[in-house]
Amino acid sequence: MSVDFSHNPIFSGPFAHSFRAEVDIHDCEVEGELPADLDGAFYRVQPDFIYPPTYANDVPFNGDGHVSMFRFDHGHVDFKCRYVRTQRYKAQTQARRALYGTYRNRATDDPGVRHLSGGTANTNLIFHAGRLFALKEDSPPVLMDPNTLETLDDYYTFGGRLKSETFSAHPKIDYATGEMFNICYEAKGNGTTDVCFVGIDKTGELNWEAWIKVPYAGMLHDFAITEHYIAFLVIPMAVNMEQMRKGGVHFAWDSTLPTWFGVLRRGGDGSDLRYFKGPERSATHVMNSFCDGTRIYADMDMSQGNQFPFFPMLHEQFDFKRAAGRLTRVSVDLSKSAETYDMEVLYPEIGVLPRTDERYWGHPYNVGFMPVTDLSKRLDDTLTGNTGLVLNTWTRFDHNTHKSTSFYVGNTSSLQECQFIPRSQNAPEGSGYLVGLANRHVEQRSDLLILDAEQLDAGPIATVKLPIKLRNGVHGHYVPGNLLAEK
Numbered sequence: 001m002s003v004d005f006s007h008n009p010i011f012s013g014p015f016a017h018s019f020r021a022e023v024d025i026h027d028c029e030v031e032g033e034l035p036a037d038l039d040g041a042f043y044r045v046q047p048d049f050i051y052p053p054t055y056a057n058d059v060p061f062n063g064d065g066h067v068s069m070f071r072f073d074h075g076h077v078d079f080k081c082r083y084v085r086t087q088r089y090k091a092q093t094q095a096r097r098a099l100y101g102t103y104r105n106r107a108t109d110d111p112g113v114r115h116l117s118g119g120t121a122n123t124n125l126i127f128h129a130g131r132l133f134a135l136k137e138d139s140p141p142v143l144m145d146p147n148t149l150e151t152l153d154d155y156y157t158f159g160g161r162l163k164s165e166t167f168s169a170h171p172k173i174d175y176a177t178g179e180m181f182n183i184c185y186e187a188k189g190n191g192t193t194d195v196c197f198v199g200i201d202k203t204g205e206l207n208w209e210a211w212i213k214v215p216y217a218g219m220l221h222d223f224a225i226t227e228h229y230i231a232f233l234v235i236p237m238a239v240n241m242e243q244m245r246k247g248g249v250h251f252a253w254d255s256t257l258p259t260w261f262g263v264l265r266r267g268g269d270g271s272d273l274r275y276f277k278g279p280e281r282s283a284t285h286v287m288n289s290f291c292d293g294t295r296i297y298a299d300m301d302m303s304q305g306n307q308f309p310f311f312p313m314l315h316e317q318f319d320f321k322r323a324a325g326r327l328t329r330v331s332v333d334l335s336k337s338a339e340t341y342d343m344e345v346l347y348p349e350i351g352v353l354p355r356t357d358e359r360y361w362g363h364p365y366n367v368g369f370m371p372v373t374d375l376s377k378r379l380d381d382t383l384t385g386n387t388g389l390v391l392n393t394w395t396r397f398d399h400n401t402h403k404s405t406s407f408y409v410g411n412t413s414s415l416q417e418c419q420f421i422p423r424s425q426n427a428p429e430g431s432g433y434l435v436g437l438a439n440r441h442v443e444q445r446s447d448l449l450i451l452d453a454e455q456l457d458a459g460p461i462a463t464v465k466l467p468i469k470l471r472n473g474v475h476g477h478y479v480p481g482n483l484l485a486e487k
């Protein structure tokens with residue numbers, strides 16, 4: 001059986017091919033001047049099918065985790081990319097064909113791999129207590145060497161302390177205490193309403209867990225921490241067992257379901273969990289969150305309806321207007337007996353994948369960043385093949401002044417997620433660099449852009465010009481060089 005991606009609709013338009021390569025570039029070509037004080041590694045991961053999907057209705061989120069590292073070294077940068085050697089990657093490359101079926105539906109997998117992890121490690125990376133985690137929300141983490149990108153452990157359970165079958169791709173670190181927290185949903189298997197919250201101390205020991213139930217099983221992609229609380233939004237991207245029995249993907253959007261904002265005490269046993277009800281909404285990412293006394297705030301990329309055009313809709317057609325996310329502040333006051341949560345749209349910009357100065361994770365903050373779609377500057381769809389909203393702008397939001405500043409990438413390129421890097425560990429909030437990938441659709445290449453995070457409208461101060469075109473990634477993470485040297 002030849003390896004042929006050409007018949008699958010996932011591989012069309014600007015991304016007609018899976019990338020599949022593992023590349024090293026020593027001393028990348030750079031336009032402009034890389035900041036001399038930039039020393040560390042920017043990691044990002046893209047879903048990148050090593051073999052063509054076996055199901056025509058599969059989704060891009062089912063690709064194999066392929067990690068890129070840009071290692072900054074005082075004015076120079078080296079590039080490296082490697083597949084994560086997941087159990088799935090190893091089984092499929094050995095067999096020289098796809099053995100796994102459609103997205104998170106184990107019944108569609110080859111019976112010979114059903115005892116193996118289905119994790120693809122394709123969503124996010126995070127560095128904590130000297131370990132680099134490659135993450136997918138349906139499985140335990142995979143550990144990678146932060147310098148070589150060699151896979152060190154394809155099923156890491158914190159020495160057996162992780163009882164959940166899953167571990168989300170959006171852990172949060174409270175840098176005031178060094179603790180890392182995470183949400184683990186469908187924790188007792190596909191379709192289960194069991195959710196486990198875990199805490200890992202600054203030495204890497206998993207030393208807290210709290211088990212709760214959600215009103216219905218669905219995608220709990222991200223969550224929020226504050227100094228005293230943990231919060232999460234249950235959205236109608238519900239697990240659909242009937243669809244899975246017919247060989248379909250894991251989720252479907254059920255607009256008849258309400259949203260629920262759940263809040264529990266950080267470090268407690270989960271028995272204090274309270275739910276607050278809301279209308280049909282979607283929000284997949286939290287910019288940041290904090291508490292002020294008994295009131296909890298979580299800023300999210302909230303939309304009225306489903307944000308993922310490739311997941312089935314149970315009751316209506318996908319609607320790009322209802323899919324448009326806007327930075328929205330969700331809040332509740334725990335001292336009140338209200339049964340609903342409050343929502344305030346903070347800015348008019350349409351975007352997804354909000355980020356912040358992560359030193360402020362879980363604490364009051366003023367600065368955030370988000371890739372947005374400037375509708376007045378739409379990219380020609382014939383270039384991108386994209387029928388949705390193209391991210392063409394990175395925007396900085398200042399909640400103090402309620403002002404935003406932006407960088408627009410031009411009409412022949414599109415942007416991926418952006419990541420903030422502080423100028424130094426003691427730099428003021430939001431003082432540093434904003435980095436991320438631009439897809440150059442005419443040249444069929446990717447560039448890594450480095451901007452002064454306080455002057456986005458001035459454009460990149462340096463552009464790392466890659467001779468290759470990477471696929472659209474999901475998330476990235478930056479690690480200062482002194483932490484890498486320690487290991």
Ligand SMILES: [Fe+2]
Nearest residue numbers: 170221285475
């Ligand atoms: Fe995410």
